[in-house]
Amino acid sequence: xxxxxxxxxxxxxxxxxxxxxxxxxxxxxxxxxxxxxxxxxxxxxxxxxxxxxxxxxxxxxxxxxxxxxxxxxxxxxxxxxxxxxxxxxxxxxxxxxxxxxxxxxxxxxxxxxxxxxxxxxxxxxxxxxxxxxxxxxxxxxxxxxxxxxxxxxxxxxxxxxxxxxxxxxxxxxxxxxxxxxxxxxxxxxxxxxxxxxxxxxxxxxxxxxxxxxxxxxx
Amino acid sequence: xxxxxxxxxxxxxxxxxxxxxxxxxxxxxxxxxxxxxxxxxxxxxxxxxxxxxxxxxxxxxxxxxxxxxxxxxxxxxxxxxxxxxxxxxxxxxxxxxxxxxxxxxxxxxxxxxxxxxxxxxxxxxxxxxxxxxxxxxxxxxxxxxxxxxxxxxxxxxxxxxxxxxxxxxxxxxxxxxxxxxxxxxxxxxxxxxxxxxxxxxxxxxxxxxxxxxxxxxxxxxxxxxxxxxxxxxxxxxxxxxxxxxxxxxxxxxxxxxxxxxxxxxxxxxxxxx
Numbered sequence: 304x305x306x307x308x309x310x311x312x313x314x315x316x317x318x319x320x321x322x323x324x325x326x327x328x329x330x331x332x333x334x335x336x337x338x339x340x341x342x343x344x345x346x347x348x349x350x351x352x353x354x355x356x357x358x359x360x361x362x363x364x365x366x367x368x369x370x371x372x373x374x375x376x377x378x379x380x381x382x383x384x385x386x387x388x389x390x391x392x393x394x395x396x397x398x399x400x401x402x403x404x405x406x407x408x409x410x411x412x413x414x415x416x417x418x419x420x421x422x423x424x425x426x427x428x429x430x431x432x433x434x435x436x437x438x439x440x441x442x443x444x445x446x447x448x449x450x451x452x453x454x455x456x457x458x459x460x461x462x463x464x465x466x467x468x469x470x471x472x473x474x475x476x477x478x479x480x481x482x483x484x485x486x487x488x489x490x491x492x493x494x495x496x497x498x499x500x501x502x503x504x505x506x507x508x509x510x511x512x513x514x515x516x517x518x519x520x521x
Numbered sequence: 522x523x524x525x526x527x528x529x530x531x532x533x534x535x536x537x538x539x540x541x542x543x544x545x546x547x548x549x550x551x552x553x554x555x556x557x558x559x560x561x562x563x564x565x566x567x568x569x570x571x572x573x574x575x576x577x578x579x580x581x582x583x584x585x586x587x588x589x590x591x592x593x594x595x596x597x598x599x600x601x602x603x604x605x606x607x608x609x610x611x612x613x614x615x616x617x618x619x620x621x622x623x624x625x626x627x628x629x630x631x632x633x634x635x636x637x638x639x640x641x642x643x644x645x646x647x648x649x650x651x652x653x654x655x656x657x658x659x660x661x662x663x664x665x666x667x668x669x670x671x672x673x674x675x676x677x678x679x680x681x682x683x684x685x686x687x688x689x690x691x692x693x694x695x696x697x698x699x700x701x702x703x704x705x706x707x708x709x710x711x712x713x714x715x716x717x718x719x720x721x722x723x724x725x726x727x728x729x730x731x732x733x734x735x736x737x738x739x740x741x742x743x744x745x746x747x748x749x750x751x752x753x754x755x756x757x758x759x760x761x762x763x764x765x766x767x768x769x770x771x772x773x774x775x776x777x778x779x780x781x782x783x784x785x786x787x788x789x790x791x792x793x794x
Contacts (some may be wrong), residue, residue: 306792307790307791310791378777379778379780379786379789
């Protein structure tokens with residue numbers, strides 16, 4: 304008989320819920336960005352609507368983690384896993400909110416002639432999605448190498464962000480008539496840069512689970 | 522280096538905490554202790570330094586040797602004929618197995634057992650039993666010892682009006698605290714506790730745990746427990762025993778959050794045992 308089989312199954316279930324939440328957040332970012340890129344207002348509205356599902360899942364994960372703590376009195380690695388689930392689900396929720404913010408910016412830009420080609424925003428979005436997949440995988444597989452890779456990728460996103468900021472502000476001084484869209488692009492730049500920071504926090508939680516001490520990957 | 526007031530305060534606190542740790546002396550020093558029941562070896566090269574005025578918890582699965590080890594500390598195993606012991610146990614500089622004064626040793630090292638084992642006599646007489654055996658006859662002196670001991674065991678307020686009643690009329694939790702009072706009455710330095718709450722209900726258990734936490738200001742306590750949450754709650758350091766060996770001995774917070782040895786991790790997380 305495997306000792307604590309039920310507990311093992313519950314921890315597995317917790318991870319399944321986290322993976323599901325991560326997939327929803329990735330989908331939210333992808334759709335929001337597509338809505339922004341293709342100027343699809345309908346899709347942007349759908350992203351905003353679907354965010355509720357992610358919020359509900361965060362609540363569900365928290366309740367489940369609290370109940371597991373009460374019921375199983377976890378210590379050591381088990382405890383770090385449960386604390387990780389609580390912290391990570393809150394980070395994912397925040398990341399999905401950035402998806403909503405991008406969707407809202409897409410709505411504000413509307414059908415103006417798109418200036419997306421001036422920016423590195425798409426590369427930033429791609430990097431963020433890759434990072435989020437790696438950060439969650441790092442937590443689930445307890446793979447410290449992946450957590451460190453996420454930290455390195457955050458530096459790349461920061462560079463893209465600085466570059467985009469410079470390009471947009473330079474363009475703004477020459478084309479003040481485009482202020483509305485440029486401000487939204489600067490916002491999106493900020494949202495993606497912050498998304499990468501929150502993903503890095505997930506990688507830090509993974510590192511804490513694996514090594515039992517705090518790492519500063521940001 | 523410029524430091525803010527808050528940083529400086531923090532640094533000072535850290536240094537003070539370190540000094541407190543350093544100033545704690547080793548009360549019991551065990552070196553290469555081996556114990557045999559006849560041909561069967563029960564303890565293998567156990568070495569451990571137990572600090573004064575701390576609570577040290579001994580954990581491990583049944584049959585791992587933790588109670589056997591506890592009993593070596595006041596030579597309770599002497600009562601079993603087939604027991605052979607080698608190695609050394611130094612308490613306050615004396616090797617307890619080289620000295621023949623077991624009475625003196627057991628005065629210094631008190632013990633509380635799994636089940637309350639009060640004598641069928643009054644609460645007062647139970648607590649006064651040890652001091653009387655030591656020759657204390659003076660009534661007011663005995664009264665003082667009994668009151669102090671019962672207060673020390675956080676049971677005085679519950680029994681002060683019924684000191685002459687039979688101790689066996691008390692609840693299990695109260696009886697266990699009177700047992701602790703009886704141990705305290707001998708003014709020991711060290712108190713050994715062998716699963717002191719395993720026969721108690723949850724509330725009585727918490728009362729005894731509270732008591733243990735306050736008692737460490739005055740005594741060095743070594744406690745065997747099967748309840749890992751109890752070890753986490755009451756102890757400063759924890760030793761994990763397995764098959765007669767100490768696998769890991771460290772600060773309790775370390776043992777329960779980030780143990781070094783996989784076997785410790787498996788045990789504290791309930792994966793075996």
